[in-house]
Amino acid sequence: MSIADVGTEALREHVATQLRRARDRSVELTDAVDDDDLVRQHSKLMSPLVWDLAHIGSQEELWLVRDVGGREPLRADIDDLYDAFQHPRADRPALPLLGPGEARGYVREVRDKVFDVLEHSPLEGRRLETNGFAFGMIVQHEQQHDETMLATHQLRVGPPVLSAPPPPPAAAGADALAGREVLVPGGPFTMGTSADPWALDNERPAHEVHVPAFAIDAAPVTNARYAAFVDDGGYDQPRWWSEEGWRHRTEAGLTAPMHWRRDGGGWTYTRFGRTSPLVPDEPVVHVCFHEAAAFARWAGRRLPTEAEWEKAARYDPATGRSRRYPWGDQEPTPGLANLGQRHLAPAPVGAYPDGVSPLGVHQLIGDVWEWTDTDFAAYPGFSAFPYREYSEVFFGPSYKVLRGGSFGTDPAACRGTFRNWDYPIRRQIFSGFRCARDPLPGEVD
Numbered sequence: 001m002s003i004a005d006v007g008t009e010a011l012r013e014h015v016a017t018q019l020r021r022a023r024d025r026s027v028e029l030t031d032a033v034d035d036d037d038l039v040r041q042h043s044k045l046m047s048p049l050v051w052d053l054a055h056i057g058s059q060e061e062l063w064l065v066r067d068v069g070g071r072e073p074l075r076a077d078i079d080d081l082y083d084a085f086q087h088p089r090a091d092r093p094a095l096p097l098l099g100p101g102e103a104r105g106y107v108r109e110v111r112d113k114v115f116d117v118l119e120h121s122p123l124e125g126r127r128l129e130t131n132g133f134a135f136g137m138i139v140q141h142e143q144q145h146d147e148t149m150l151a152t153h154q155l156r157v158g159p160p161v162l163s164a165p166p167p168p169p170a171a172a173g174a175d176a177l178a179g180r181e182v183l184v185p186g187g188p189f190t191m192g193t194s195a196d197p198w199a200l201d202n203e204r205p206a207h208e209v210h211v212p213a214f215a216i217d218a219a220p221v222t223n224a225r226y227a228a229f230v231d232d233g234g235y236d237q238p239r240w241w242s243e244e245g246w247r248h249r250t251e252a253g254l255t256a257p258m259h260w261r262r263d264g265g266g267w268t269y270t271r272f273g274r275t276s277p278l279v280p281d282e283p284v285v286h287v288c289f290h291e292a293a294a295f296a297r298w299a300g301r302r303l304p305t306e307a308e309w310e311k312a313a314r315y316d317p318a319t320g321r322s323r324r325y326p327w328g329d330q331e332p333t334p335g336l337a338n339l340g341q342r343h344l345a346p347a348p349v350g351a352y353p354d355g356v357s358p359l360g361v362h363q364l365i366g367d368v369w370e371w372t373d374t375d376f377a378a379y380p381g382f383s384a385f386p387y388r389e390y391s392e393v394f395f396g397p398s399y400k401v402l403r404g405g406s407f408g409t410d411p412a413a414c415r416g417t418f419r420n421w422d423y424p425i426r427r428q429i430f431s432g433f434r435c436a437r438d439p440l441p442g443e444v445d
């Protein structure tokens with residue numbers, strides 16, 4: 001059942017639960033390290049963890065305490081410090097930020113007020129409040145920053161501080177999945193959504209897209225397949241790379257995915273402070289768009305377009321409709337997808353047979369974000385809501401779309417329609433990919 005149909009009190013309870021889940025995760029990620037680590041910048045690409053924490057509180061104060069609640073500001077004096085548009089990440093450590101104790105006190109104080117606002121909101125009327133949208137937006141915002149903080153943990157140097165059980169193994173018979181493709185017949189499907197109450201502006205509205213026939217990998221590209229590209233000299237041959245990609249590969253000195261190290265004839269990988277041999281059947285992670293595109297060309301393939309990815313994930317040929325998730329409309333469960341930092345790694349290919357899409361494509365949701373070949377752009381009929389800086393200012397050729405969420409993405413911030421975007425050179429995020437290709441003559445009618 002959608003949250004649009006549950007009734008006001010059940011919705012209020014749902015919002016409260018989601019707010020608490022997000023906060024538990026923020027606390028876990030920030031309590032895991034000492035104060036020195038909280039204020040340190042672990043990479044120029046990331047904010048200090050203490051910035052993310054207070055920024056979470058600041059956005060929550062702006063939208064829920066002040067706008068929805070109509071309450072007085074708690075800390076109008078710090079609005080500017082935590083405005084992501086005012087200060088690039090590299091400059092944030094030099095700002096007069098709240099210290100760890102102050103930041104924790106601030107987010108607690110904001111949250112107390114928000115629970116009071118939630119008690120009094122009709123959760124209908126204004127568009128911002130209808131179906132609890134503003135609360136849902138803030139839950140997703142906190143979870144997105146939690147994933148960013150998890151990426152900061154991966155860049156942190158030092159002994160491990162996070163732990164989680166390993167992901168499930170591949171199901172029996174999954175061996176052949178790594179090289180298998182699914183053929184998708186050409187035709188229209190419904191992309192995006194107008195119905196999902198907490199979908200963000202860039203996922204809207206639902207619209208019909210005609211997608212010509214294509215073939216797509218049944219699973220994400222694995223470490224073993226990617227290592228074959230590296231070992232074949234893939235990083236030394238400009239012919240596999242776009243001009244822009246080769247320039248970046250040269251300037252940045254890329255030789256393998258981030259966190260890989262040569263070890264004799266094989267590879268090791270360092271994850272959250274622990275080094276181990278590369279797991280062959282795990283999806284490759286921490287590659288940039290250019291690396292993904294170069295692999296695809298080496299393999300005689302290409303990256304899927306965003307529409308191809310979404311059709312593979314949501315289109316049900318039996319009914320002609322698009323599902324919310326590959327497995328149906330119901331929320332993710334631990335048996336369906338690797339989401340929510342339950343595990344600190346992508347699961348091997350074939351680990352989630354119940355999460356397969358109607359077309360037979362595996363692990364589209366969870367494990368690794370998947371690069372697509374599409375620039376981040378507005379859908380036809382797009383209108384910015386609730387503010388231009390959420391999505392609209394990022395539309396254009398600078399950003400590529402990533403889909404599907406990673407093991408570090410919370411289910412609250414992941415749907416078949418959810419769109420992520422980043423610069424094509426970024427790889428500190430939990431990014432992998434799968435390949436696609438045009439059909440051969442006679443392969444489809």
Ligand SMILES: [Fe+2]
Pocket residue numbers: 055059084141145
């Ligand atoms: Fe933010």
